[in-house]
Amino acid sequence: MSEDAAENLTLDDARKVLASQPFSVLLGARLAELGPGRAVLEIPLVPELLQQFGFAHGGVLAYAADNALTFAAGTALGPSIVTTGMTLDYLRPAGGTHLRAVATVVSGSRRQALCRCEIYAVAEDSTQQLCAAAQGSARVIDLTR
Structure with a gap:
């Protein structure tokens, strides 16, 4: 992991990126933590994000994993x-x-990183229960093309 890359992406900068994503704003997502090799994303479970049985919709869990991994x-x-x-x-x-x-x-190289994500459902008393696990990769893109 490059120390320069970690220094280039601060929590404030990452929060600005998240705030520039209309879908993230719609979901109420917020970055709770960001540090070398780690990110924590939180999403409030409001009624609009639940499925017919009152649980978080699978698409919301997929979004949480995708953005936290990235x-x-x-x-x-x-x-x-x-x-x-x-x-x-x-x-x-x-x-x-x-x-x-x-x-x-x-694991990471100069152009690609492999990440894992655990998604927890947090109860009113702050207890957490593991509800999903993901693995994903991201790569550097050239924005000048």
């Missing part, structure tokens, strides 16, 4: 990156007050 990768690669692939396993229904997606870099 922000974690950004700490290793810098801010000009895109997700190149992701797998997601739903482990149990997610209820509670919010989702907490914790992503870490597993």
Whole structure:
């Protein structure tokens, strides 16, 4: 992991990137933490994000994994990156007050990073239950093309 890349993507900068994504704003996503090789994304579980049984919709979990993985990768690669692939396993229904997606870099090179993410459903009493796990990769893109 490049220390320069980690220094180039601060929590404030990453929060600005997140705020510039209309879909992220719609979901109420916020970056709770960002550090070398790690990102934590939180999403409030409001009624509009639930499915018919009152649990978080699977698409919301997929979004949480995708963005948390990419922000974690950004700490290793810098801010000009895109997700190149992701797998997601739903482990149990997610209820509670919010989702907490914790992503870490597993392996990285100058152009690509592999990350893992665990998504927790957080209850009103702050207890957390693992509800999904993901693995994904991101790569550097050339924005001048």
